Amino acid sequence: METQGFAVKQEKAALEPHHFEIESPDNYGCVIRVLACGICHSDIHMIDNDWGMSNYPLIPGHEVIGEVVEIGPQAKHLKIGDRVGVGWQRSSCLQCMDCLRGNENLCDDTRALIATGPGGFADRLAMDSRFVFPIPDAIETEVAGPLLCGGITVYSALRYAGMSSGQEIGVIGVGGLGHMAVQFAAKLGNRVTVFTTSQDKADFAAQLGAHEAIVVGKGEAPVAPSKPLNILLSTVPASLDWVPYLNFLDSDGTLSFVGVPDEPLKLPLFPLLMKRRRIMSSPIGGRAIMREMLDVAATYGIKPIVEVFPMEKVNDALRRVRENKVRYRAVLVNS
Ligand SMILES: NC(=O)c1ccc[n+]([C@@H]2O[C@H](COP(=O)([O-])OP(=O)(O)OC[C@H]3O[C@@H](n4cnc5c(N)ncnc54)[C@H](OP(=O)(O)O)[C@@H]3O)[C@@H](O)[C@H]2O)c1
Ligand SMILES: [Zn+2]
Ligand SMILES: [Zn+2]
Incomplete structure (x- = not known):
């Protein structure tokens, strides 16, 4: 044919x-x-x-x-x-x-x-x-x-990171994957914080179900969310300074990568060790x-x-x- x-x-x-x-x-x-x-x-x-x-x-x-x-x-x-x-x-x-x-x-x-x-x-x-x-x-x-x-990737990554309901979930990058992650996390009963480089996406985030939106200027460090996060999902296809994000996690919190950075991860151990935090990634x-x-x-x-x-x-x-x-x-x- x-x-x-x-x-x-x-x-x-x-x-x-x-x-x-x-x-x-x-x-x-x-x-x-x-x-x-x-x-x-x-x-x-x-x-x-x-x-x-x-x-x-x-x-x-x-x-x-x-x-x-x-x-x-x-x-x-x-x-x-x-x-x-x-x-x-x-x-x-x-x-x-x-x-x-x-x-x-x-x-x-x-x-x-x-x-x-x-x-x-x-x-x-x-x-x-x-x-x-x-x-x-x-x-x-x-x-x-x-x-x-996009949908299955964020849903599966959040589930395997332990998402249930009543949790604090963060999403870095509100693109194709990120805007679906916000919806899944919020509609399943979680409080959601987004980190975005785009002001219009921060303004729109509440309509996706997000409770908090943090704009991160180019080359700037992100401001801390109002509560520590149980799960933070990165959907960004680029390398960022991940250390501030690690420190936004609650004890036993998980930083999960679905976005693929263009460089290997380079991370100090102590932000993980001191709070028993985890890093994962998921296809x-x-x-x-x-x-x-x-x-x-x-x-x-x-x-x-x-x-x-x-x-x-x-x-x-x-x-x-x-x-x-x-x-x-x-x-x-x-x-
Ligand atoms: N793990 C898997 O199985 C799987 C499956 C599908 C896709 N992926 C990967 O997931 C990533 C995202 O895919 P997508 O389709 O959602 O992409 P997308 O629609 O282009 O969204 C990515 C978002 O990341 C943010 N971003 C992009 N460049 C950035 C930078 N230099 N610094 C900070 N933020 C940046 C932007 O969000 P803001 O405007 O909000 O800042 C952008 O909208 C890609 O790497 C893709 O290959 C992985
Ligand atoms: Zn894809
Ligand atoms: Zn097989």
Whole structure:
């Protein structure tokens, strides 16, 4: 099946129209007609080859919402016409202890969608149906995509950091991931503080559910929040001075990284040691917690706020992401 997409052909280049073939699915395979696809900052890291795992031509896009148009004989949990989503993960081994525990995202044989084949900036996407997720009716197509990478990443990271309710949760960076983290934490009954470099985001933070917003000027140290934090989630794709943030944690508090800084962490031990604090990091989420997150989002009305662009305007949308102008997630739609 001849398919049209948008590919980057060399590191850091603009995307260009690109044709490729999709074969009819066998076994657990399926083909999805792409309706919408979010732009995650990881697409930018991959376009730029920041992680040294990009293969060109590279078709980005891993927050995909679409309609099932073909299914293989064993893809029994799907039917033609189902509205489904796909995130960062193309597949895993499904046999190892991590996979058996429902942590497919931790599998040694995990395959990232856009590192191992075409992603969602295209008309169609061929997938292993076992990594395709039904979308609850309550979540509209244009806002659903960002949940499949950004949403699952922050939900899973907060849960594995111990988020329940009645806690003090901080979020650094109110971009695509951050604005969803605020909503999950607040709607599940926590008090939320955001740290942002953007004044307009601080002004808007209460509408996302935040209780406190701290603007951090370029090169300036952040002001302390009014209460010590149980969990502080960094969604920033850059290196900051993390020491003040460590000191904002309560005893036994956790600083969790989902944003990927461009340098290795360099941290003194004492702010951790003296208060028994922890540092963790977390990749996306497994299939069970993905379903749980979609259910929580539908039940509690957690919705990404999106700027919608026609798929052909992909380069304009990417530029706005790079310039930190998007409020709060760019989504490409196919006509
Ligand atoms: N762990 C995972 O599995 C996983 C999954 C998805 C994405 N990620 C990573 O998470 C990061 C964020 O992704 P995203 O899609 O949310 O990106 P995004 O929409 O571009 O948002 C990132 C936000 O970080 C803040 N920021 C950016 N540069 C900064 C700087 N130099 N100093 C301070 N703050 C800065 C900005 O927030 P303010 O305007 O509020 O300051 C910006 O909106 C990326 O590194 C991405 O690769 C990881
Ligand atoms: Zn992503
Ligand atoms: Zn495995």
